Amino acid sequence: MQRRSARAARVAYKDESDASEWEGNDESSDYDPSDVVSEDWEVDTKDQALMVKHEPQVSFDAPALPVKKRARSYSGSDTDSDVPLADRVRARRKAPKPKLTRFQRAVATLNAMHPELEGVWEALATMRRQRGSRLPKAEQPEGIAATLLPFQLEGLQWLQSQEKSLWRGGLLADEMGMGKTLQMISLLVSDPQRPTLVVAPTVAILQWRHEVQKFAPSLNVTVWHGAQRTSDTAELASMDVVLTSYAVLESTFRREKYGVTRRGRRVHEPSPLHGISWRRIILDEAHHIKERTSNTARSAFALKSDYKWCLSGTPLQNRVGELYSMIRFLGGDPFAYYYCRQCPCKSATWSFHNNSVCVHCGHKPMVHLSFWNFMILRPIQRDGFEEGEGEEAFVRLRLLLDCIMLRRTKLERADDMGLPPRTIEVRRDLFSPEEEDLYRSLYTSTTRKFSTFLDQGTVLNNYSNIFTLLTRMRQMSNHPDLVLRSHTRSNVDLLGEVDEVHVCKLCLEEAEDAILSRCRHVFCRACITQYLQSFEGDVDAELRHDDTTPDCPYCHATLSIDLDAPALEPPCPIPTPGNPKRQGILSRLDLTHWRSSTKIEALVEELTKLRELPDRSIKSLVFSQFVNFLDLIAFRLQRAGFRICRLEGNMTPEARDRTIRHFMENPGVSVFLVSLKAGGVALNLTEASRVYLMDPWWNPAVEVQAMDRIHRLGQHRPIVGTIESRIIELQNKKSAYDLLTQAP
Incomplete structure (x- = not known):
């Protein structure tokens, strides 16, 4: 018997007590009830959806299902012929498959092309169970001129075990003041193989040197900073510990990759830091690389070592996406990689010819995705972390962090630390009458300007102006002179200098850690970073386009500025x-x-x-x-x-x-x-x-x-x-x- 299409054979059974009474909805249908085979019916879920859409008048308990028929026919001689036909159909049909969400279908497609991704989260769960809830303690290391506290010995044991794991490093995120530096120095003493590179904020470089000399005098330490730093890689490789700053790391990377102009020629200078295969790399205050597209983050990604560590008391400051850079630096596979959904292509960088085709497989950008963004970031952005797929992504993130991060708080370890209360x-305090009058006047003026932007629909185009207005109100709360006496000259030149100081074009104050844009305007590094972050938000790198590039907040030209460039020299003494x-x-x-x-x-x-x-x-x-x-x-x-x-x-x-x-x-x-x-x-x-x-x-x-x-x-x-x-x-x-x- 030929198979009949569900569209041509849709029927509705009206009376369960009379199996011979059928009503066809298609006058041209030659459907015969004697063709029904009770044990050979199976659900066609695709056509079922079509039937529900076009045939809503089905009246009995279970809706009539479109069917696919097999080659056998029902002869009417079965022993169960006394059972109503509708009951036999409902009893023997297969249960419909659950409907998959769009995210689940995408996961299935990705796993089909990359089978190694199927057991990733199960493997992390196994690692967490093996680790347990209580950390063992390491032995007090020899050569350390200090007695480690119990939780620091636990931390040392965790550091040593992480270097033996697949991660070969991790994120030490103890609260500030709990001795992260001392724990890392203890790790260096327990495995004294050289060399180790420590990248820290400029203010912390000499403090690291003091700590190493104080607690581990057997280690040779040098500071690689300033104009007199050596370019001899052999000399650096002979040291136990090399200390440098994020600004120097970025500068050497930029000179090597993009070059510098010397006498009209573009010269590429090799980076000694990137030319050495380090035993360990330690990023102190690792949240400095939280922006994945910054030169500072890229310079850290390019370093080579056996083990990599991130130290930060505040690993997550604004957005979940900030954790990606640390995962990427640690070499987290597969979490820091991009995958193609049409071939086995896998890459650690987002690389495309003219933003059109992948340099590795030739497919379009739209079929590539970041595993981190796909599995964690986007679901949390879309649904939050309390319901739906966002809640599941939050669980996955916690599972990942449990395997790569160790965080203890002062409250948890209060008995060990013995710190005084905080x-x-x-x-x-209330304004004085004069201050209140000035503040109300400024507030009224600010409100009026903002209302004008709102009425004209130009709020987003005047972000820098709004930011300046808010900054002025904050300064007025501090002292009226910060607003009334902010500068004395109106003829500010293109360099943004007023008399003897650099002036930020955003906050209109003396620029703190001043940097210069390509359009020759000066900004505080923190001010312009915050300005740029307001545009970037959590937009994925692969979704960014040229039309989202922000303008200079002063001249409205396309903004081009190196956030990691060395600070401008002050034109006068401090x-x-x-x-x-x-x-x-x-x-x-x-x-x-x-x-x-x-x-x-x-x-x-x-x-x-x-x-x-x-x-x-x-x-x-x-x-x-x-x-x-x-x-x-x-x-x-x-x-x-x-x-x-x-x-x-x-x-x-x-x-x-x-x-x-x-x-x-x-x-x-x-x-x-x-x-x-x-x-x-x-x-x-x-x-x-x-x-x-x-x-x-x-x-x-x-x-x-x-x-x-x-x-x-x-x-x-x-x-x-x-x-x-x-x-x-x-x-x-x-x-x-x-x-x-x-x-x-």
């Missing part, structure tokens, strides 16, 4: 309290009639209370992101009789080290003024016990890093920090991501 206070020639904002003020602000006076009040305590040895850190505000604070504190030190972003490593030592070793110096952008990470300032954050940053992790400069091993005084509450709600929202790095 108290965070939010002090709220302002210091002892320099009789006032610079910056102080040179634009009449100091004989100058008035302080509510916030500065609140700081003076807090510091005066400390000075009146019986213990005169209490020291304080004062953080602000505005250098001009630090100038005003320094002037007011000096008039009140406080001895101060300052740390700013344009200081050399040697100058920073001298300033830190002066603060730590002189009892009379009670206040350390620190730029939040320059000194908020990698410092060990346990001599201080008070932290004052004068203006909150958008990213809460930056403030946590700043407060933990003093709340760390070696601190014996109770810790108190005070912060402004203007941006606390935004910080709390971003802090929710810290759930990813907490123990389950």
Whole structure:
């Protein structure tokens, strides 16, 4: 008997008690009920969907199903002929297959082309079960001039076991102040094979050298930084530990890959750091490579070593996608690779000829995907981490982090550390009548300008203007002079210089860690980074197109700037309290009639209370992101009789080290003024016990890093920090991501 199409043989059984009564919906159908074979019916789910769409009038309990018929016919002589036909059909048909989601179909397609991906998550689950919930302790290593605490011995054992695993490294994410540096030095001593490269922020290079010389004097350590650094790879390879900064690492990589112009010719200079196969590479404060497309991240990816380590107390600051760069640096296979869905092509880089065809397989970009983005990032972006595929992706991410990351908190290890309590206070003060009038006037003007952008539909085109308006309001909360006396000349030249300083075109203040764009405009490195991040968001690299490139916030040309370029040299000496020639904002003020602000006076009040305590040895850190505000604070504190030190972003490593030592070793110096952008990470300032954050940053992790400069091993005084509450709600929202790095 010929097979009949379901479209031509759709029927609806009207009366279960009468198996002979059928109603055909197609007048031309020659369907005969005697052709039905009860045991040979099977569901055609595709045609079933069509039937439901076109035949909604089916009335009995189970909807009539379109069928495919086999070659046998029903003779009517079976022993079960007394059973109604409809019951036999429903009892013996196959159960319909569950409908797959689009994501599940994509996973099946990917696994079919790349079978090695099928058991990835099961393998991670097995690794986590084998690791267990309790870490064993290593033996106290010989050659370390310190007794490791119990949790540090556990950390050392984990470091050693990770180097024996497939990962050959990992992410040590203990909270700030728990001795990550000491644990890594212990690992170096336990396996003294040379050489080891340590990449750290500029402010931390000399601190690393002091720590190595203090705890492991047997190791030879050198600092590869500055204009006098050697280019002899053999000399570097003979050292036990080589210390360098992210800026130097990026610079050498850029010179090797893109070259430099010398006498009209493009010359490529080989990078000594990338020409050595290192025993270990350690990235301190590894969140510096969180932007996967930056030259800093690419320069780290290009390094070669046997083992790779990332150290960061705040591995996740803004977005889940920031973890990708660390996974990529560690060489996570398959999580850091791109896969083609039409062939076995697999690549660690997104490489295409003219953005049209893959350099490896010749297929289009649309059929390639990042395993990290596909399995983790996009589902969380789409559904969050509390429901649906986003929740499943969150579980996968936790599973991955459990296998490559070790994170302990001070609260969990409070008994081992014996740290004093840390108290965070939010002090709220009211404006003076004059300050309130100025702020309301600025607020009204800002609201009116924003409403104009909103009415014209040009909000996104005026992002830099809106950012400047918000920055001005924050500065007004600090001191009116930061707005009213921001500059004295309107004829700003193309270099962005006003008299003796570089001025940022975004915040309109003296540029902190200034860098220059191709269109010859100066920006603070942090300001322009935040500006660019507002455009990038979580857009995947393979989905970015030229039309999403942001414009220069000043001249609106296509923005081209190297975020990792060396900072511009200041056109004049760094302002210091002892320099009789006032610079910056102080040179634009009449100091004989100058008035302080509510916030500065609140700081003076807090510091005066400390000075009146019986213990005169209490020291304080004062953080602000505005250098001009630090100038005003320094002037007011000096008039009140406080001895101060300052740390700013344009200081050399040697100058920073001298300033830190002066603060730590002189009892009379009670206040350390620190730029939040320059000194908020990698410092060990346990001599201080008070932290004052004068203006909150958008990213809460930056403030946590700043407060933990003093709340760390070696601190014996109770810790108190005070912060402004203007941006606390935004910080709390971003802090929710810290759930990813907490123990389950």
